[in-house]
Amino acid sequence: MPATSSPNQPAGQIIPNEDALERLFRAHYAELVAEAKSKLAGAETAAPRVVSKAFHLAWNDRAKFSSQSELMAFLRSAVQHGAVRELSRRAGLHRADHAISGSTHETEVQHEHHHPDPLEMGIDEAWDRLKHTLHGGAPEAYRKRASAARHEAAEHMKDLGKERSWKGPVLLGVAALIVFVALFLVLDRESEGRVVANALSQTDGRVYESPQGQTNIRVTLDDGTVVRVGPQTKITVPRKFGPELRAVKVEGAAAFQVVQQMVKPFYVQVGQAFVIARGTAFSVRRFADDSLAIIAVKEGRVDVVLGQEIRALEAGRAVQIVDGGVMSEPSASDVEETASWADGRVVISGRPLRYVLPRMKRFYGLDIKVTDTRLLDRQVFLSAALNSPREAISSVEQSGKLKFSYVGENMTFTDATVAAPARPGRR
Numbered sequence: 001m002p003a004t005s006s007p008n009q010p011a012g013q014i015i016p017n018e019d020a021l022e023r024l025f026r027a028h029y030a031e032l033v034a035e036a037k038s039k040l041a042g043a044e045t046a047a048p049r050v051v052s053k054a055f056h057l058a059w060n061d062r063a064k065f066s067s068q069s070e071l072m073a074f075l076r077s078a079v080q081h082g083a084v085r086e087l088s089r090r091a092g093l094h095r096a097d098h099a100i101s102g103s104t105h106e107t108e109v110q111h112e113h114h115h116p117d118p119l120e121m122g123i124d125e126a127w128d129r130l131k132h133t134l135h136g137g138a139p140e141a142y143r144k145r146a147s148a149a150r151h152e153a154a155e156h157m158k159d160l161g162k163e164r165s166w167k168g169p170v171l172l173g174v175a176a177l178i179v180f181v182a183l184f185l186v187l188d189r190e191s192e193g194r195v196v197a198n199a200l201s202q203t204d205g206r207v208y209e210s211p212q213g214q215t216n217i218r219v220t221l222d223d224g225t226v227v228r229v230g231p232q233t234k235i236t237v238p239r240k241f242g243p244e245l246r247a248v249k250v251e252g253a254a255a256f257q258v259v260q261q262m263v264k265p266f267y268v269q270v271g272q273a274f275v276i277a278r279g280t281a282f283s284v285r286r287f288a289d290d291s292l293a294i295i296a297v298k299e300g301r302v303d304v305v306l307g308q309e310i311r312a313l314e315a316g317r318a319v320q321i322v323d324g325g326v327m328s329e330p331s332a333s334d335v336e337e338t339a340s341w342a343d344g345r346v347v348i349s350g351r352p353l354r355y356v357l358p359r360m361k362r363f364y365g366l367d368i369k370v371t372d373t374r375l376l377d378r379q380v381f382l383s384a385a386l387n388s389p390r391e392a393i394s395s396v397e398q399s400g401k402l403k404f405s406y407v408g409e410n411m412t413f414t415d416a417t418v419a420a421p422a423r424p425g426r427r
Contacts, residue, residue, distance in 0.1 A: 015071070025127055028075070029123050039083035043090055046086045050082035054079050057078050058074055064381075067398060069399075074381075077347065084316030200236060200247055200248075206236070206241075208237070210233050211231065212231050212362050213362075217229040222242060223242070230253030230255075230341060231252070234251040236248060245264070247267035248268055258277045258278065259279065260278055268284060270286045271293035272321060275302050279300055280301065282299075282302055284296075289358070292322045292323060293321045296335045298315060306325055318338070344385060344387075345384065346359070346363050351380065351382075356382055357376075363392075368404070369410050370413050371414070401415070401417050402414065
């Protein structure tokens with residue numbers, strides 16, 4: 001279906017139609033490609049594709065944006081997540097290629113030599129590709145590029161098959177061994193999991209708690225793992241924490257940098273689930289007023305265990321667990337809200353004011369009232385430095401067309417679109 005403007009789109013919307021999207025695309029393409037390249041070490045040629053995907057997402061969510069700042073915040077966030085996904089995808093392909101072709105340095109060098117990255121996409125081709133994607137097709141240039149890539153990949157796999165065909169019987173034997181070892185590890189993990197759950201249920205452990213507005217607490221555990229503690233958060237460390245029992249429980253938000261030099265994995269209980277990590281950086285979120293838990297991986301890999309279900313998460317991936325025990329993939333905005341604060345910013349995208357106000361109180365200590373309850377349903381964006389309540393207020397004001405003020409000693413938001421009553425003139 002053609003991507004045309006809808007008659008129901010609100011006045012003032014920054015992307016009312018495809019022509020506006022093209023103008024914005026061409027105006028900011030070079031800037032965003034440069035930003036994407038800075039995050040795509042070793043995979044810079046993917047930057048145009050990451051940027052095009054960001055604009056595609058912005059088009060799908062175009063009703064949210066009524067200002068340039070809102071759109072740019074969204075695009076930068078989408079580029080960030082797209083770069084992480086691309087690096088994770090390439091890492092997975094590299095591991096698969098490595099497993100098939102062998103692990104010698106010489107073989108890897110040969111593969112890199114025979115399979116160089118494609119030429120970078122220019123702005124005209126990138127826009128042509130995006131435009132056709134919006135209309136449900138693919139431009140001729142992109143089809144040729146994709147066809148060439150598929151052909152090259154097919155030849156590559158054919159060559160690998162010729163070079164490594166003698167490995168078939170050996171791989172079958174290895175597969176049988178892996179199944180046996182996996183069964184042993186599952187049984188061992190169940191036993192270890194019971195020990196961890198029992199230890200975390202005890203009341204004699206150490207407890208670290210943070211009040212609202214407090215985001216600079218860092219705890220270094222006995223094994224060297226560093227925990228950044230979010231506001232209004234409780235971290236429970238069992239009394240027997242040590243080399244044989246590495247586990248904590250989180251109620252709230254926390255970011256972990258887990259040390260790798262340990263035999264036992266590191267466990268984090270968040271809600272009903274357990275995160276199992278080795279040498280990993282990840283964030284978790286599950287406050288008392290949340291109806292779900294979210295785990296987002298920044299570096300390495302974790303396993304998320306919920307009952308009998310185990311889900312492996314690579315860097316750039318996340319999972320949410322809804323109360324009642326169902327795992328699914330969270331939205332990009334939920335992932336960003338879970339992880340961004342640990343990098344120094346609070347980012348909440350396109351949420352009703354009623355959702356954002358408690359988060360402003362939690363992260364900034366801002367207890368802002370709203371007398372006109374209709375404003376609570378107004379969608380706002382919050383993107384601000386963790387140490388800047390003023391920036392947080394300004395972000396919500398601008399995105400929600402609100403006005404911040406004091407009524408007595410109370411902080412309030414009022415509707416900025418309602419004109420103040422005119423003062424009577426002098427007689």
